[in-house]
């Protein structure tokens with residue numbers, strides 16, 4: 001069932017067991033799974049069924065620190081959420097991403113990868129993915145990894161009709177949950193703002209916040225402020241340890257035998273480090289994206305190589321004579337260190353139309369990350385040289401220790417952390433079941449629960465976690 | 479025949495590009511050792527030592 005606004009929903013007299021806030025990939029997945037188990041759920045979606053400027057305006061905010069995308073551009077506020085313009089690149093976090101890295105403070109999840117593995121098959125179906133191929137080592141340091149570019153499932157398109165037809169789902173669009181009310185042990189209600197006006201308080205036995213990797217923190221911070229700590233009683237880590245996957249071109253390569261790499265249908269291949277390499281170099285995880293370039297891209301590279309190694313340049317030139325696909329751009333995306341000062345705060349001066357303070361996002365890449373990019377290219381370069389698969393050249397900004405390029409992509413639009421999962425309430429917000437510490441009926445869905453980000457795009461993992469949370473809720477609610 | 483000609487032309491363009499490059503002997507002095515003996519970093523390139531022979 002779909003309701004355009006809270007008033008229409010209220011009149012219908014629907015009685016949900018669970019209220020889900022947000023109809024993006026996380027919220028939609030949880031709603032479908034609970035409905036399939038005959039559990040009635042209401043889903044509040046702030047936006048409508050299409051982009052509109054007024055709705056999007058609620059997402060504006062300020063970025064302090066490193067340059068970042070405008071906060072009303074890096075996500076979408078209507079049914080389906082950012083899946084309406086995501087790229088569909090998919091890979092679950094690696095097993096190593098769940099482990100603590102002794103050389104990076106505050107790493108490690110309270111669960112291991114085997115906790116999400118039972119849900120990966122289902123996640124593949126949800127995201128229309130073919131089965132993943134296993135990683136293949138290229139050397140002791142570097143492995144080829146598969147990142148599947150899915151058809152970029154739009155959750156509104158793929159699941160809209162199912163939500164509308166389900167008797168167990170009430171999807172209430174244009175209905176913004178502006179804050180939750182709580183007494184320090186449970187959520188007692190939620191204020192809703194619908195069709196541009198406040199609509200009072202709503203009650204349900206269980207609440208799941210699934211409003212995206214920036215908004216989850218904002219909603220909980222504001223709710224907690226209004227409820228004097230009654231929503232997130234242990235809130236030291238709330239909004240903190242926020243992470244992205246910064247992303248830059250870090251070099252080039254000459255690859256005389258491109259067929260040695262398995263590239264996808266747009267001639268790209270991905271590489272990540274082994275645990276041993278990360279441990280030895282004391283760096284974070286990373287993903288190198290090799291993008292094959294056509295012939296014209298290689299000439300400058302060969303010339304530059306000839307300065308340093310004429311014999312090798314000639315070898316490469318000979319190979320190139322026979323092969324048009326022989327140069328590559330190397331882009332690196334990496335895991336950010338989880339740092340408490342990278343955080344979402346509530347603005348003291350700016351509010352949206354419903355009176356909710358806007359976001360101030362504070363983030364800064366660290367020295368350890370800078371070293372991670374440099375070492376990633378060195379590890380990859382050494383691997384290619386030793387195996388004679390190619391030669392790598394570091395970008396000038398990287399080897400000369402200059403500032404990050406300003407004309408780059410900056411990041412992946414991946415918003416992680418802020419309500420991180422953990423056992424220590426001083427450093428986390430939710431437990432291993434995605435339940436807010438100390439609260440009996442408040443859960444969080446989405447990549448804001450990631451304690452660390454790994455290097456893989458987040459949606460595959462967050463959908464698997466949403467499936468897992470649904471199973472937990474099924475048992476609890478029943 | 480055309481393929482051969484294209485190859486020769488391509489090769490010539492390449493050689494022209496190579497000729498205008500600065501002398502590489504100066505750069506050799508700048509070779510810093512990398513973590514392994516087998517590879518070196520020079521002018522941003524990660525090379526095998528034998529590449530410099």
Ligand SMILES: Cc1cc2nc3c(=O)[nH]c(=O)nc-3n(C[C@H](O)[C@H](O)[C@H](O)COP(=O)(O)OP(=O)(O)OC[C@H]3O[C@@H](n4cnc5c(N)ncnc54)[C@H](O)[C@@H]3O)c2cc1C
Pocket residue numbers: 021022023024025026027044045046047073074075076077078079080081082083085086087088089090175176177178210211212213215219412413414415445446447457458459460462
């Ligand atoms: C340009 C771009 C490219 C991307 N590419 C990739 C990629 O290739 N691979 C990948 O893994 N990820 C990618 N992502 C990230 C991906 O889109 C997100 O990880 C994913 O959409 C997060 O799902 P979510 O349900 O947690 O949040 P969202 O998608 O943000 O959905 C949240 C929903 O909640 C609603 N909402 C928000 N606040 C409230 C409120 N208070 N009350 C009611 N409703 C509310 C919103 O309108 C929205 O519908 C990309 C993102 C962008 C922007």
